[in-house]
Each structure stands twice: as C-alpha cells, then as structure tokens.
Amino acid sequence: MNTQKKTSTYRIIVIDDNTAIHEDFKKILVKETETDNELEDMESLLFGSDTDQARDSGIRFEIDYATQGQEGLEMVRKANEEKKPFSLAFVDGRMPPGWDGIETINHLWKESPDLQVVLCTAYADYSWQEIQKILLGDSDTLDSLLILKKPFDNVEVLQMAHALTRKWELNREIKGRLNQLAFYDHLTGLPNRALFLKRLKGTMDYHLRHQHKGALLFIDLDNFKRINDTLGHSVGDSLLKIMAERLVNSLRVSDTISRSVKDRTAARLGGDEFTVLLPEIDDEDRAAVVSRRIVEHMTNPVFIGENEFMVTPSIGIAIFPDDGDNVEVLLKNADLAMYFAKRSGQGNFKYYQDSMNDAALKRLTIENQLRQAIDRDELHLHYQPQVDLSSGHLIGMEALLRWDNHELGSVSPVEFIPIAEECGLIIGIGEWVMRTACAQVQKWLQRGLPVKRIAVNVSVKQFIHPDFVGMVEKILEETGMPPDHLEVEITESLFAQNTDKISHILNALRSKDIHVAVDDFGTGYSSLSRLKEMPIDCLKIDRSFVCGVESGTNDKSIISAIMSMARGMGIRVIAEGVDNDEQLNFLLDKHCREAQGFFFSRPMPPEKVEAMLKKGIRKIKFPPAGGNPTESVN
Numbered sequence: 001m002n003t004q005k006k007t008s009t010y011r012i013i014v015i016d017d018n019t020a021i022h023e024d025f026k027k028i029l030v031k032e033t034e035t036d037n038e039l040e041d042m043e044s045l046l047f048g049s050d051t052d053q054a055r056d057s058g059i060r061f062e063i064d065y066a067t068q069g070q071e072g073l074e075m076v077r078k079a080n081e082e083k084k085p086f087s088l089a090f091v092d093g094r095m096p097p098g099w100d101g102i103e104t105i106n107h108l109w110k111e112s113p114d115l116q117v118v119l120c121t122a123y124a125d126y127s128w129q130e131i132q133k134i135l136l137g138d139s140d141t142l143d144s145l146l147i148l149k150k151p152f153d154n155v156e157v158l159q160m161a162h163a164l165t166r167k168w169e170l171n172r173e174i175k176g177r178l179n180q181l182a183f184y185d186h187l188t189g190l191p192n193r194a195l196f197l198k199r200l201k202g203t204m205d206y207h208l209r210h211q212h213k214g215a216l217l218f219i220d221l222d223n224f225k226r227i228n229d230t231l232g233h234s235v236g237d238s239l240l241k242i243m244a245e246r247l248v249n250s251l252r253v254s255d256t257i258s259r260s261v262k263d264r265t266a267a268r269l270g271g272d273e274f275t276v277l278l279p280e281i282d283d284e285d286r287a288a289v290v291s292r293r294i295v296e297h298m299t300n301p302v303f304i305g306e307n308e309f310m311v312t313p314s315i316g317i318a319i320f321p322d323d324g325d326n327v328e329v330l331l332k333n334a335d336l337a338m339y340f341a342k343r344s345g346q347g348n349f350k351y352y353q354d355s356m357n358d359a360a361l362k363r364l365t366i367e368n369q370l371r372q373a374i375d376r377d378e379l380h381l382h383y384q385p386q387v388d389l390s391s392g393h394l395i396g397m398e399a400l401l402r403w404d405n406h407e408l409g410s411v412s413p414v415e416f417i418p419i420a421e422e423c424g425l426i427i428g429i430g431e432w433v434m435r436t437a438c439a440q441v442q443k444w445l446q447r448g449l450p451v452k453r454i455a456v457n458v459s460v461k462q463f464i465h466p467d468f469v470g471m472v473e474k475i476l477e478e479t480g481m482p483p484d485h486l487e488v489e490i491t492e493s494l495f496a497q498n499t500d501k502i503s504h505i506l507n508a509l510r511s512k513d514i515h516v517a518v519d520d521f522g523t524g525y526s527s528l529s530r531l532k533e534m535p536i537d538c539l540k541i542d543r544s545f546v547c548g549v550e551s552g553t554n555d556k557s558i559i560s561a562i563m564s565m566a567r568g569m570g571i572r573v574i575a576e577g578v579d580n581d582e583q584l585n586f587l588l589d590k591h592c593r594e595a596q597g598f599f600f601s602r603p604m605p606p607e608k609v610e611a612m613l614k615k616g617i618r619k620i621k622f623p624p625a626g627g628n629p630t631e632s633v634n
Contacts, residue, residue: 009060010165011084015072015104016092016120022065025090028157029061059162068095069104076112086115087168088161090148093121102131105145114171115144116164122150185268187237188244196267196275201327203279204320214279215287218316218334219247219294221272222346231307238304240272243311247274250297251290274313275334284319284351291315291349299347312347314338323352336360343418366416367423369405374432379403381436382603386455386574386596389588396453396487398596399437400603401429421459430462435475440606442481449613455487455517460494464501469508476512487515487538492522495531503534510535517574522558532569539566543577546597549586556586563590 014025064086066072072089079085089108093101101119108115119131131145146160183195191199200216207214221243228236248266265277276294278287295313302309316338324330337352340359344350373379379401386396403411420426434456441454462468476483488509494502509516517538518531522545541562548555559575566573575587578597587595604612 007058007060008169009062010087010161010168011079012061012063012088012090012161012165013066013072013075013079013086014063014090015066015069015095016090017067017095018092019065019067021092021120025157026063028154029063029161059165061161061165069099069101069107072104073107073111076108076115080112085112087165088116088118090118090120090157093119109144114168114175116168117145118148118160118164119145120148120150120152188241188268190244190248190274191265191267193267193269196265196269196277197327197331199265200277200330203277204325204327204330207280208321208325212280213284213322214277214320215281215284215290216318216320216330216334217276217278217287217291217294217349218318218331218338219274219276219313220338220342221298222312222314222342224272224311227309227311235304235307239302239309239311240268242302242304243272243298243313244268244274246297246300247276247294250294251276252293287317287319287351288349291317295347295349314342314346315349316341316352317349318352333357363419366408366411366419367425369407370403370416370420370423370425370429373403373405374428376406378405379429379432379436380605381433381440382605383454383609384596384603385601386453386594387600389584389593389595394450395594396455397451397609398455398489399433399457401433401457417459421461424461426459426461427465430459431471431475433457434472435479438475438479438481438486441485442479444610444613445481445485447614449610451485451613453485453487453515454481455489457489457519460491463488463490463494463505469505469512472509472514473512482513484513484515487517489517489519489540491519495534499533506535517572520576522562536571538572538574541573541575541592543597546575546577546583546587547579549583550580559586559592560590563592 012025012029014022016022064075066075069091072091076086076089089105091101091104091108095101095104099107101121105117105119108117146164148156148160183192183198184190185192203214206212224236224239227239244266251266265275265279267275267277269275276290278290281287294315298311298313302311316334316336318324318330318334318337320330323333333352333356336356337350340356341348341350380403382400382402383397384400385394386398387393388395401413401417403413403416405411417426420429437454437456441451444451458468465471472486472488476486506516515537516535517540518536519540520542521539522542539562541559545555545558545562549559563573572594573592574594574596575583575592576596578584578587578595578599580599583597584595584599
C-alpha cells in the first residue's frame with residue numbers, strides 16, 4: 001500500500017544586509033529538486049540514514065529575505081496580517097546603517113512574540129547576559145533565541161531550522177489548546193463568558209470612540225431546568241448543544257454593517273444562558289429582525305432519543321452605548337430585558353427600557369418583604385361563595401390569598417404570586433394557605449355552620465413537590481377537617497408536566513376523598529387525551545370566556561363545547577367571573593350548574609362569611625339586572 005507522507009511547510013525570514021548570505025541560506029534550506037544530494041546528506045546526518053527520513057522528513061521551508069531590520073519588521077507584520085506568519089528568523093548581528101540585530105529582534109518580538117530567532121554574528125558585540133538584559137529585562141531565560149557564529153556550518157543551520165520551526169509549531173499547538181480551555185465552552189464550543197466579556201469590552205470601547213451603535217442580545221431557554229431535572233443532565237447537555245448550533249446557524253453576515261463573519265459573536269455564558277453580539281447596526285430594528293430569526297430557528301421541535309421537545313428562547317435586547325456605556329451595566333440591562341420578555345410569555349423578545357429598572361426594584365422589594373410576610377402575620381384569606389345556579393344555594397367557597405404589607409400596602413396576588421413562584425416562596429406560602437383555609441372551615445363546621453366545600457388554589461411547583469400529598473394529609477389530620485370538604489384547584493398547564501407523576505398524585509388525592517378541580521380551563525391548551533385519563537372532579541371555565549359572552553360568538557361556542565365535553569366525561573363545571581345577568585342567563589341556558597363571581601358576591605373576610613352563615617343564610621337571591629346580590633333565608 002502506498003502512503004503519502006504529510007508535508008509541513010514553515011516560513012522563514014532571513015534579515016541580513018549581505019545578499020550573498022541570502023543565497024547561502026537558500027542553498028541550505030530550500031530543496032530545489034528531489035535529487036539534491038547535498039541537502040539529503042545533511043538531513044541524513046541530522047535524522048539518521050537508517051530511518052529513511054532523509055528524503056521524507058516531511059518538512060519544507062519557504063524563505064523570504066530582507067536587508068535591513070525595518071524591512072524585515074514590515075514583512076513580519078504583513079505576514080501576520082495575512083495569517084501566514086513566519087516561524088523562524090535568522091537575523092544578522094550588524095546591518096549598518098539601520099538597526100543592529102538586537103534592536104531588530106526586540107521589534108520583531110513586539111510584533112510576533114512567538115517568533116523563534118537565530119542571531120547570526122561574527123563579533124562579540126554583546127555578552128549572553130547583556131542580550132538577556134536588553135531583550136527580557138530581569139528574566140533568567142531566553143528560550144526563543146539561539147546564537148549562530150559566523151562562518152556557520154551548513155548542518156548546524158539545517159538542524160536549527162528543523163528544531164526551532166517544530167518548536168514554534170508545538171508552542172502554537174499548546175497555546176491553542178490552552179486558549180480553547182480558557183476561552184471556549186467545552187460543551188458547545190462557543191466562546192465562554194471570559195472571552196465574550198473581553199470582546200464586548202473591546203467592541204464597546206471602539207464604539208464609544210467612533211460613536212457607532214451595536215446591540216447585545218441576552219438569551220435564556222424557557223423551562224430548561226424542568227427538562228434537565230426531569231430527564232437528566234445528559235439529555236440537558238445534548239439539548240444545549242443542539243440549541244447552540246441552531247443559534248449560530250440563525251446568524252447571518254448581513255446582520256452587521258461590517259459584513260464580517262468574525263464580528264458576529266455568539267457565546268454561552270453558562271447554564272442555558274447565551275448571548276449574541278451585533279457589533280455594528282445601522283438601525284435598532286435590526287436587533288429585532290435577528291431576534292425573530294433566532295426564536296424561529298430555536299423553537300423547532302427537538303428529538304433526543306425517544307423524547308421530543310419544543311424549546312423556546314426568551315431574548316432581552318440592549319443597545320449600546322444608549323443602554324449602557326460599560327460592560328456591567330449593558331449586560332445587566334440586557335438580562336433585565338430578557339426577564340421581562342420571559343414574563344410576557346415564552347418565545348418573546350423585548351428591548352430594554354429605563355422603566356424596567358423601576359419595575360425590577362419594585363419586584364426586589366416585593367420579594368424581600370414577601371419572605372417575612374408569614375412571620376409578620378401579613379397574609380390573610382378572603383372567601384368567595386360558589387353557587388348552585390338552579391337553586392341559589394351556597395355550595396362552597398374559594399379561598400383567595402391577600403397580602404397587606406407595612407411598606408407596600410395592599411399588594412395584588414397577580415403581582416406577588418408569580419414572584420413567590422419564581423423565588424421558591426410559594427411552597428411555604430401555599431402550605432400556610434392550605435392550613436389556614438382548612439382550619440377556618442373546621443371552626444365553622446364545629447359551630448354547626450353549613451360549609452360543604454373549600455377550594456384552595458395550588459401552584460404547579462407546590463403540586464409536584466415530593467411532599468405535597470403528605471403535607472395535605474398532615475394538615476387535614478391537624479385541623480380535623482373532613483377530606484371530602486377539600487377541593488384542590490390546579491391549573492391546566494400542569495398537564496404539560498410528567499404525565500405519570502401527575503396521575504400518581506391525583507390518584508393519591510382521590511384515594512383520600514379529596515376533590516380536584518382544573519382552574520382557568522380552556523387557556524392552557526392541555527391535551528384532551530391526557531385529561532380524560534386523569535381523575536378530575538371539576539372543570540372551572542376561565543373568566544375570560546365568561547366575560548366574552550356579551551361580545552361575540554366564539555366564547556359562547558367554547559363554553560358550549562366545554563359543557564358538552566364535561567357532561568360526556570361525568571365532570572362538574574363551575575363558571576368563574578360571572579358579573580351580570582346576561583352572562584348568568586347564557587350559563588343557565590347551557591345548563592351550567594355552578595358559578596361564582598361578583599354577580600353573587602365579592603370575596604369576603606372570614607368574619608363576614610361567618611356572620612352570613614350564622615344568620616342561617618343558605619341561598620343567594622339573584623338580583624335584577626344592574627342590582628347587587630342579596631341574601632335570603634331558605
């Protein structure tokens with residue numbers, strides 16, 4: 001079998017004011033023909049004739065020549081710019097009237113620090129210690145420089161050329177590997193945080209000097225942690241590599257004015273966070289164009305083994321220098337914009353705005369105050385009646401959380417519940433709500449007051465917590481409330497979680513005679529095939545459909561469809577947000593049995609509920625159109 005040996009070619013520059021020396025180097029280092037016996041003899045002396053490397057050492061040299069140090073420096077500079085650097089320089093010790101060899105080497109190393117150098121001299125102009133002092137200051141080593149005394153031996157020249165060019169190559173390989181480890185992410189191959197911050201700083205410094213604009217995109221994968229925790233880190237790593245590749249493929253040369261591929265910088269900061277640097281944009285809308293393309297590319301389905309995912313990115317956009325004139329501020333603002341994009345729904349992007357800082361400060365204040373809300377006894381529950389529409393009887397209540405803070409005043413649940421979920425406080429708060437509601441109902445039952453059911457909202461994070469069922473059992477045992485009086489309300493989005501795990505929890509609740517209702521039904525796009533397999537007792541029609549009864553037919557059709565489906569599955573239905581007689585009449589016409597809303601009663605504190613129950617009130621009399629609901633004794 002014939003194998004062709006790989007040939008390595010190295011560029012060498014000879015800087016000497018004597019052109020005859022140039023020819024000497026050419027004769028020694030450049031093999032003119034394959035039968036150049038003199039060169040082969042020298043290579044044989046160097047490598048050994050019995051290894052058959054004399055002719056096939058695989059090393060070739062390309063030589064350029066300069067007669068003065070300044071000329072040589074320009075040639076080295078040009079070679080670097082062309083990405084064809086010199087590996088070795090033979091530099092004469094004296095080249096009047098220009099720089100001498102030491103001065104030339106000093107300039108060469110400033111331009112090309114990795115360059116290997118041989119100082120060729122016939123005079124003892126400098127001692128070795130003096131050379132070290134001039135070129136390296138107080139350093140004790142000078143391992144990129146050798147001295148060659150004139151007149152030199154041909155074999156010595158060839159030996160130096162082979163050894164130093166190979167050393168130059170090995171140094172570059174080691175430096176490249178170290179650079180890869182230091183500045184590139186080992187999983188995705190993208191630049192890491194250190195390299196990204198270095199490039200971002202350089203880009204911003206340039207833009208501040210030249211008054212150009214650029215954009216920073218801060219990208220975070222939605223719900224990645226859930227996939228990582230559920231299916232394991234190996235699947236998570238595979239997903240990250242796919243997303244990184246899609247991110248890079250979504251970028252184009254036309255995304256920047258410069259049209260230079262190297263100016264587009266995608267990086268992985270860590271975890272599921274990525275960045276894209278658009279170093280020069282002619283229009284701020286260009287960042288939105290790129291963001292839409294990134295969302296489109298990254299949102300396509302992903303298949304890993306038997307698993308299929310639909311991963312969406314949330315993107316925050318900060319324009320520099322407008323949104324920050326230094327790296328820290330710009331990165332913070334882009335991250336903040338990403339957070340607002342994520343809150344507005346998956347697969348979105350948002351530009352940074354100054355008002356976001358105010359909102360972020362308020363959010364931080366809410367989080368800090370919320371951490372102490374239970375200890376300060378700032379949380380309390382209101383209760384909203386649930387009504388049987390055919391009789392007007394009060395058949396249950398929903399417990400609704402309220403928070404009055406000494407600094408913030410009354411904070412809406414719409415505002416603080418998402419924050420509690422994001423920062424992990426919802427587990428403790430949810431347990432407090434469950435215990436407080438059950439304890440309150442048990443007090444009413446012990447006093448002989450008619451309360452058939454209490455509905456308690458449970459967040460997704462709380463429901464899938466490993467100790468959720470145990471926590472509910474413990475609370476029921478501690479309070480003494482009958483389990484069949486409790487109805488746990490979960491959101492429809494829960495069915496996008498692990499089906500087997502959710503089914504196991506639901507069956508465990510049912511085995512304890514605890515009821516389960518699906519809140520806000522119709523908004524979560526749950527799979528009906530999954531829903532039919534779950535032990536669900538009740539569907540709560542979302543208030544948005546009830547409110548739409550007056551304005552169009554689509555919401556009416558959705559309500560009718562939900563009612564028909566629920567009847568076929570043997571599931572109760574409650575309509576939320578009933579506010580007027582038109583909505584009520586439509587629900588009655590569709591044979592909806594249960595409802596709640598302002599039309600019947602606003603949420604009330606426990607003392608008002610208790611006062612109502614003590615009067616023996618069991619029925620709510622429907623008011624005339626535009627009136628307020630009244631209570632009547634059955």
